[in-house]
Amino acid sequence: MAESAEHQFLSQCVTDVLSRMSKSRLYAYVEAERRKFDFACELRRDWSRPLVGQTLWSHTAGVDKDLRTMLLDPDAEICAYVARDTIKARRLLSEGMRDFRSSGAPVRPHRLRVFWVPNDFDADDETQRKFVSGMLEENVNRDILMNIVFGNLGPEDIRFFVRASGVAGLNIAVLHLLSTTREKYKSTKDISAALGVSASAVRERLLRLLGSGFASQFGGGALLVQVTTKGRVFLDFCGELQKQVMEGVFTDEMRHIMRLLELRYAPSAVRRSAGSMHLAGPFLTEVPEMVTGRLLVTISAAFERWDILFDDIDHVIWEPDEMRGSVVEAELNQLRLESEKY
Numbered sequence: 333m334a335e336s337a338e339h340q341f342l343s344q345c346v347t348d349v350l351s352r353m354s355k356s357r358l359y360a361y362v363e364a365e366r367r368k369f370d371f372a373c374e375l376r377r378d379w380s381r382p383l384v385g386q387t388l389w390s391h392t393a394g395v396d397k398d399l400r401t402m403l404l405d406p407d408a409e410i411c412a413y414v415a416r417d418t419i420k421a422r423r424l425l426s427e428g429m430r431d432f433r434s435s436g437a438p439v440r441p442h443r444l445r446v447f448w449v450p451n452d453f454d455a456d457d458e459t460q461r462k463f464v465s466g467m468l469e470e471n472v473n474r475d476i477l478m479n480i481v482f483g484n485l486g487p488e489d490i491r492f493f494v495r496a497s498g499v500a501g502l503n504i505a506v507l508h509l510l511s512t513t514r515e516k517y518k519s520t521k522d523i524s525a526a527l528g529v530s531a532s533a534v535r536e537r538l539l540r541l542l543g544s545g546f547a548s549q550f551g552g553g554a555l556l557v558q559v560t561t562k563g564r565v566f567l568d569f570c571g572e573l574q575k576q577v578m579e580g581v582f583t584d585e586m587r588h589i590m591r592l593l594e595l596r597y598a599p600s601a602v603r604r605s606a607g608s609m610h611l612a613g614p615f616l617t618e619v620p621e622m623v624t625g626r627l628l629v630t631i632s633a634a635f636e637r638w639d640i641l642f643d644d645i646d647h648v649i650w651e652p653d654e655m656r657g658s659v660v661e662a663e664l665n666q667l668r669l670e671s672e673k674y
Contacts, residue, residue, distance in 0.1 A: 337455035339389040342414045342468070343370040346385055346447070349469045350375065350476070356585040358568050359481050368401055375410070377481045378561050378649050385412035388421060395424040403432060403441060410443060410480060414468070417448040445475050478592055483562030484545070487594035490566070493544045494626040495617045496537065500609040501633030502529060504570065506537045507546055508640050511559040511567055511647050518557075527638060564647050569593075571642030573624075574631050594620050601625035609633070 335343075347363075350373060354361035359377035366372050369384045384405055386398040395415075402411035415421050425446065432441050447468060454460050478485055496503045505527055510518060520538070524531040538557060541547035546563030549556055569589070576582050577597065582590075590596065598621040605625035608616055616622050634640040 336390055338453055339387050341455045341461065342389065342449060343387045345465055345468050346412055346414060346472055347371050347373050349472045353473060353477060353585050355583065356589055357572055358565060375481050378564060381409040381481060382407050383410040383412060384408045385414065388413065388415040392418065392420050392424065395421060396428050399428045399432065403444065408443065410445060410476060412476065413444060413446045415446060415448055417451050447471050473588065473592060482565045483560055485562045485565050489544045489546070489562065490593060490627065491617055491623055493540065493546065494623055494630065495612050496540050497610050497612045499529060499533060501630050501637055502527070502533060503537045503540055504630050505634045505638050505640055506534060507541055507559065507563055508567060508634065508645070510547060510557065511564055512645065514648055516650055558650055567642065567645055570627065570631050571645060574628065574642055577628060595624045596620040597624050602628050605629045
C-alpha cells in the first residue's frame with residue numbers, strides 16, 4: 333500500500349533535522365540503509381550510534397510490528413517512533429511496551445523515543461508542514477541530541493561550571509587536560525604539576541567537574557576520574573562558540589543549541605565578566621548573557637595562561653571496559669531487565 337503524504341513527510345523530517353544539526357560540528361551524521369525501516373542513519377559522537385525509525389500514521393494496527401522491528405534490531409542504539417497522536421495509538425503502544433518488559437527479552441526498551449504528531453496534521457497545508465517540522469525539530473534535538481548524543485548536556489551543567497571563582501580558566505584547563513591525556517587516570521599531583529597550580533585548587537576544580545557531570549569517578553576513588561561524553565561535547569561546544577564569536581557570525585545550528593542551553597551572547601557581558609571572574613553571584617552566573625560571557629572569558633584565560641586551543645580537540649576516549657564481560661556486568665544487566673518490568 334502506498335504511503336500517505338503525511339507518512340512520507342514525517343519520515344523524512346527526522347533525518348533532515350539530524351542531518352542539518354550536524355553542521356554544528358558537534359557530531360557527524362551518516363546516511364544508512366533503510367532496510368525494513370522507514371528511516372535510518374548513524375550519529376557519530378565518541379561512539380557510533382545507529383538510529384532506526386518507523387512512522388505510524390494510517391495503519392494503527394501496525395504498532396506491535398513496528399515495535400518489534402525496531403527493538404529487536406541488534407544494532408540499533410536509538411529507536412525513533414513518529415506517531416499520530418490518537419487514544420488508540422497510545423493505548424496500543426503502552427500495551428506493546430508492557431508486553432516487551434514482561435517478556436524478559438533482552439531488548440532494552442529505553443532505546444525507544446516516541447514523537448507524537450497532532451492527529452489532524454495535513455501534509456498538503458504548507459502552514460501545518462512548517463509547524464510540525466518545527467515541533468519535531470525541537471523535540472528531536474532535545475531528546476535525541478541533547479539527552480543521548482550529547483550526554484544529557486543541559487543549561488544547569490554550564491551554570492554550575494561557570495560558578496567557579498579564583499584562578500580564571502583553571503576549571504576548563506583541568507577538563508581539557510583530562511580529556512586529552514594518554515593516561516587512563518591522572519593524579520591530582522600530576523594535574524597540578526602540569527598546570528603549575530596548587531593541588532588544593534585542582535581538587536576544587538575536580539569537584540566542580542564531577543558536580544557538572546563533565547567528569548565521572550570510577551569506584552568512588554578520588555583519583556580515578558575520567559571525562560564523560562557530556563564533558564567532551566562541552567569542550568567542543570566551547571571551541572565552536574569561541575570560533576563563531578571571533579568570526580562575528582553565529583550559524584543557525586549554533587543559535588539553536590545555545591537556545592537549548594539557555595545561552596545568549598552580548599559583548600558587554602563579556603567585558604563585564606572579564607573584571608569579575610574572582611566573584612560569584614546570581615547576576616554573574618544565572619543571567620544567560622553573563623553565563624555566556626563568563627564562559628568565553630574562561631576559554632580565553634585558558635588559552636592565555638596555558639596555550640590551550642579549543643579547535644579540533646584530540647580527545648582520548650576510554651571505553652568503560654573495566655566491567656565489560658565480567659560477572660558484575662552480567663549481574664547489572666539482570667538487574668536492569670528486572671527493573672524494566674515495573
